[in-house]
Amino acid sequence: MNSAQNFLITIQGTTNESDVLERFTEKLEHLNFSIKDLHYLNFQSSLSLLMRLELAQSADKESLTVVLEKVAKQYQLELLVFPLPQIPVAVPNHRYILTLLSRQLPPQLLTKLFRHLREKQLCVTEVSPLEADELHVFEIKVHADKPIERQQLMKELLELKSEYQLDLALQDDDLFRRNKRLIFMDADMTFIQQEMIDEMSKLAGKEAEVEKITRLAMNGEIQFDESLRQRVALLEGVRLSDLERLILNIPYTPGVERLVFILKTLGYKIGIVSGGFTRVIDHIKQRFNLDYGFANTLEIKNGELTGRILGNILDGHQKGVILREVALKENILPEQVIAVGDGANDLEMLSSASLGIAFNAKRYLSERAAGSLSLPNLDALLYFLGISKTEIRGLFKP
Numbered sequence: 001m002n003s004a005q006n007f008l009i010t011i012q013g014t015t016n017e018s019d020v021l022e023r024f025t026e027k028l029e030h031l032n033f034s035i036k037d038l039h040y041l042n043f044q045s046s047l048s049l050l051m052r053l054e055l056a057q058s059a060d061k062e063s064l065t066v067v068l069e070k071v072a073k074q075y076q077l078e079l080l081v082f083p084l085p086q087i088p089v090a091v092p093n094h095r096y097i098l099t100l101l102s103r104q105l106p107p108q109l110l111t112k113l114f115r116h117l118r119e120k121q122l123c124v125t126e127v128s129p130l131e132a133d134e135l136h137v138f139e140i141k142v143h144a145d146k147p148i149e150r151q152q153l154m155k156e157l158l159e160l161k162s163e164y165q166l167d168l169a170l171q172d173d174d175l176f177r178r179n180k181r182l183i184f185m186d187a188d189m190t191f192i193q194q195e196m197i198d199e200m201s202k203l204a205g206k207e208a209e210v211e212k213i214t215r216l217a218m219n220g221e222i223q224f225d226e227s228l229r230q231r232v233a234l235l236e237g238v239r240l241s242d243l244e245r246l247i248l249n250i251p252y253t254p255g256v257e258r259l260v261f262i263l264k265t266l267g268y269k270i271g272i273v274s275g276g277f278t279r280v281i282d283h284i285k286q287r288f289n290l291d292y293g294f295a296n297t298l299e300i301k302n303g304e305l306t307g308r309i310l311g312n313i314l315d316g317h318q319k320g321v322i323l324r325e326v327a328l329k330e331n332i333l334p335e336q337v338i339a340v341g342d343g344a345n346d347l348e349m350l351s352s353a354s355l356g357i358a359f360n361a362k363r364y365l366s367e368r369a370a371g372s373l374s375l376p377n378l379d380a381l382l383y384f385l386g387i388s389k390t391e392i393r394g395l396f397k398p
Contacts, residue, residue, distance in 0.1 A: 005054070005055040005061070005083060005084075006036065006052060006054050006083070006084040006086070007053050007055060007061065007064065007081055007083055007084060008050070008051075008052055008081075008082040008083075008084055009052075009079070009080070009082075010048070010049070010050055010078075010080045010082075011050075011051075011068075011072060011077050011079050011080075012046075012048045012049070012077065012078050013046070013072075013076060013078050014045055014046045014047075015045060015047065015075045015076065015077065016045050017075055020047060020049075020077075021040065021049070023071050024068065027067045027068065027070070027071055028067075031064060031067065032055070033053045033055055033064065034053070035051060035054075036052040037050070037051065037052035038050070038052075039051075047077075065079075092125075092143035092144070093144070093146070094144045094145070094148065095141065096141070096143075096144065096148060096170055096171065096173050097386075098117075098140040098142055098168065098170050099139055099140070099168065099169045099383060099386075100113070100137065100140060100167070100168055101132070101135055101166060101167040101375070101383060102135065102167070103134070103135060103165050104165060106164070108164075109160065109164045109166065113157070116156065116157065121145070122142045122143070122144050122148070123142065123143045124141070124142055125141045126141040127139070130383055130388050131389040131390050135375075137383045142173075148170070150370060151368055154168065154366075154367060154368075154370070154372070158367060161372070167371070167373050167375065169370060169371030169372070169373075170371070171370065171371075172335075174335075176333070177385070177386065179336060180268065180337065180354075181268060181330070181332045181336040181337075182268060182269045182270075182326065182332045183268055183269075184270075184271045184272070184292070184319075184322075184323050184338070184339050184349060184353070185272050185273075185339070185340045185341070186273065186319075186341035186346050187272055187274035187295070188274065188276055188342075189342045189343075189359075190253065190341055190342050191252065191253060191256060191272055192250050192253060192284070193251040193252065194251060196250075196276050196277070197231050197235075197276065197277075198210055200235055200238060200243065201235065203238045203239075203242050203243070204235050204236070204238050206235070213227050213230050214231065217344070217345070219344065219362060219364065220344035224344070225313040228275060229309065229313070232298065232305075232307055232308065232309055233307040233308075236306060236307030239303060239304055243279060243305070247279060247280055247283050250283075250284070253377070254376055254377040254379075255379030255380065256288075256378050256379070258379045258396045258398075259379035259381070259382065260288050260290070261396050262379070262382065262392060262395050264289075265395055269291045269330055269332070270291050271290060271322075271323075271326060272285060272293050273292070273293075273294040273295070273322050274295045275295070275313075275314055275315060275319075275345055276295050277296055277297070278293075278295045278298075279298065280295065281293040281295035282295075294322050295314060296310075297309065297310040297311060315345060316345035316346065316348050317348055319341075319349040320349045320351065320352045323337065323353065324352050334352070334354055337353040338353055338354075338355045338356075338357065338381075339353035339355075339356045339357070340356075340359050340378070341356075341357075341358070341359065341361070342358065342359050342361040342365065343362070343365065344362070344364050346361075346365060347365060350369050350370070353370075355370050356369045357370070357372070357373050357384070358371070359373050359374075359378065359381075360373070
């Protein structure tokens with residue numbers, strides 16, 4: 001043998017013995033091998049051991065097989081030994097993690113997903129489960145020879161959502177994936193469960209008119225700033241006292257309290273930025289002890305709304321500007337930033353973050369975001385950060 005030889009060893013079966021791992025490695029001590037990779041799974045006394053061994057020139061495959069078979073027979077386990085091709089191991093140029101969340105996991109879903117990735121010349125190198133509450137969560141490691149066109153791939157993969165209930169996020173597989181430091185969230189229909197301006201329109205008796213304009217804006221059919229001026233004009237005469245009572249009864253999105261607590265515990269800076277109004281955002285910021293809060297300011301005279309906005313409108317562009325400015329101020333890299341929103345006016349903000357999550361969003365935004373989350377609870381985005389159910393429960397004890 002002119003060079004070292006690599007072998008793939010697979011050992012699997014059922015046993016109640018707890019010393020299986022050490023028995024196998026103990027036998028290898030007396031052979032001229034080095035362990036290059038080792039993966040082990042022990043689930044309800046059923047185990048699977050996968051090792052890649054490098055055989056030195058002075059050893060041989062037969063002695064390896066004899067030694068390992070002796071231990072395998074002792075524990076009634078199945079042993080397979082495969083020689084690996086003696087070709088250089090290619091180092092991937094681009095590595096990604098595709099996180100999949102689904103309540104159901106039919107084989108057809110995985111078949112279509114894996115087939116699509118293969119047809120896009122993306123190599124799946126590892127699939128690992130992540131513990132989650134009432135969800136199947138898998139982290140799929142993908143290697144590519146050239147950068148993935150994320151928007152195009154997400155658009156294609158979201159076609160599966162029409163057939164299956166699933167959520168996806170595609171991220172670079174690097175140091176920053178679990179080292180985020182800043183998150184900015186939209187307010188209406190993201191941090192809270194309602195469009196505040198729609199609720200305010202009920203106080204003015206203009207619900208139908210405002211709802212129509214809101215729908216057009218969320219679908220990107222009219223500019224946000226123009227739609228906001230039109231809607232605010234319809235609120236003329238709403239009493240401040242009625243607005244304050246409305247704010248005190250805001251329904252928050254499930255999971256928000258846990259999400260904020262965990263991210264603050266991990267040292268995140270947390271902000272909320274909204275095309276809504278400072279009266280609402282200031283209350284939320286204080287209620288959850290957030291670091292930042294930005295919104296539009298309503299003009300109030302004689303205890304009533306005038307139907308006008310003071311100063312420049314905080315639109316979608318400004319959301320992106322604010323996110324970038326805060327990250328710069330906090331000395332936080334773009335790779336460490338998360339943004340979450342649901343409407344077309346959140347696109348620039350999501351695009352300014354390394355992980356932009358479209359939360360229960362229209363297709364326009366979902367196709368353009370790094371991740372899509374359609375579950376009712378906002379804290380499910382923690383799974384996109386690689387945080388498991390056990391880790392969440394260890395931090396948050398209500």
